[in-house]
Amino acid sequence: MHEVGLMENALAIALDYAARDQAHRIHKICLRVGALSGVEPEALRFAFDIVTQNTIAEAAQLEIEPCPTRCYCAACQTEFEPVDGGYECPTCRIWSAAILQGKELELASLEVS
Amino acid sequence: MCTTCGCAQVDSAAAYVAPLTHETHAHEPHTHKSHTSNLTHTLAVHTRLLAKNDQFAQQNRDRFQACGLLALNFLSSPGSGKTALIEQTAKVWGGGAERVGVIVGDLATENDAQRLRSVGAIALQITTGSACHLEADMVAHALSHLDLDSLDLMVIENVGNLVCPAAYDLGEARRAVLLSVTEGEDKPLKYPTAFQSADVVILTKMDIAQAVGFDRTSAIDNIRHMAPRATVFELSVRTGEGIDTWVQYLQAQRQSINARNSGHRIQSF
Numbered sequence: 461m462h463e464v465g466l467m468e469n470a471l472a473i474a475l476d477y478a479a480r481d482q483a484h485r486i487h488k489i490c491l492r493v494g495a496l497s498g499v500e501p502e503a504l505r506f507a508f509d510i511v512t513q514n515t516i517a518e519a520a521q522l523e524i525e526p527c528p529t530r531c532y533c534a535a536c537q538t539e540f541e542p543v544d545g546g547y548e549c550p551t552c553r554i555w556s557a558a559i560l561q562g563k564e565l566e567l568a569s570l571e572v573s
Numbered sequence: 574m575c576t577t578c579g580c581a582q583v584d585s586a587a588a589y590v591a592p593l594t595h596e597t598h599a600h601e602p603h604t605h606k607s608h609t610s611n612l613t614h615t616l617a618v619h620t621r622l623l624a625k626n627d628q629f630a631q632q633n634r635d636r637f638q639a640c641g642l643l644a645l646n647f648l649s650s651p652g653s654g655k656t657a658l659i660e661q662t663a664k665v666w667g668g669g670a671e672r673v674g675v676i677v678g679d680l681a682t683e684n685d686a687q688r689l690r691s692v693g694a695i696a697l698q699i700t701t702g703s704a705c706h707l708e709a710d711m712v713a714h715a716l717s718h719l720d721l722d723s724l725d726l727m728v729i730e731n732v733g734n735l736v737c738p739a740a741y742d743l744g745e746a747r748r749a750v751l752l753s754v755t756e757g758e759d760k761p762l763k764y765p766t767a768f769q770s771a772d773v774v775i776l777t778k779m780d781i782a783q784a785v786g787f788d789r790t791s792a793i794d795n796i797r798h799m800a801p802r803a804t805v806f807e808l809s810v811r812t813g814e815g816i817d818t819w820v821q822y823l824q825a826q827r828q829s830i831n832a833r834n835s836g837h838r839i840q841s842f
Contacts, residue, residue: 462705462737469622477616487613491622498740498766546762546798555798559769565740566621573613 467507483572486517494527494564529562629709633744643827649751651733654777663694677730706737739767749773754787768799780809
């Protein structure tokens with residue numbers, strides 16, 4: 461359960477950007493969370509409500525954009541979305557370690573005023 | 574209508590050309606430019622949540638490289654044999670156990686550090702309280718208490734957990750994920766993030782593999798699928814099986830890091 465720590469990081473980054481923009485309220489925080497990031501979105505939402513209390517982000521909306529895993533198969537030179545946690549190319553049945561997307565864990569944008 | 578003060582200015586210049594200032598309201602005269610910061614607007618950020626951790630990790634990595642030190646990050650479930658393998662590695666390390674530094678993370682107790690010190694390793698315990706993983710700044714703090722120049726090998730034994738530690742770079746050169754034969758052959762499939770991030774996967778307690786009905790072929794197959802580039806070791810601390818191969822691998826990795834370091838030094842002159 462490291463989502464509280466991650467959300468504290470997200471809030472610190474958000475407060476920093478808001479302060480530099482001289483904003484007095486954060487209305488929305490948008491995160492991008494990859495399927496391989498090891499983070500549970502529901503746990504992030506739970507942590508968000510706790511860490512934003514008594515800050516300018518209190519009552520802000522948390523938007524989580526999921527980033528599904530995408531791999532690249534060098535054999536057939538195509539991208540594919542793996543299923544069941546394995547990285548098998550559905551076309552040529554070769555396993556690929558080339559992950560193009562899925563590890564994201566970032567604060568993408570804020571809505572402030 | 575202006576959403577900030579409610580005055581009648583509209584956004585479309587074609588529809589209504591408003592004066593830039595107005596003084597008919599009860600508040601101070603102002604221009605509409607002064608409303609800009611009060612309007613809800615979007616800020617593009619695109620910053621990794623672990624950006625600060627990654628900065629500390631890079632600092633740790635630079636320190637390890639400057640000292641010619643091979644740094645490993647050991648990840649596994651609790652009870653897979655991390656401490657036992659580090660103990661055994663220190664015992665047979667070519668330069669002596671006192672050349673092996675260990676930073677060991679647990680929620681509580683100094684037990685593991687004491688075990689490691691008893692075989693001669695230079696061990697520091699980090700008790701994380703309720704934190705389920707080590708972070709790079711914790712390691713940076715621990716490093717400040719160690720004489721890195723007197724060491725060849727630095728092992729960071731993470732908190733026993735296959736989920737959270739996988740997300741945190743500590744500055745290690747190689748990440749090792751341990752899997753004991755009692756844990757189930759499909760663990761690499763159940764914990765893809767940890768195994769995907771592994772440079773090395775170590776099957777431990779191989780001496781009891783037969784007794785617990787461990788399906789070696791299936792386990793290796795699953796590891797190969799999740800971490801095709803990882804080097805795989807099979808060993809037993811109790812019988813010593815595979816330990817020599819493991820230590821030889823570490824020595825070779827350390828030499829290759831040092832060779833790269835001296836290469837950089839030559840290039841820089």
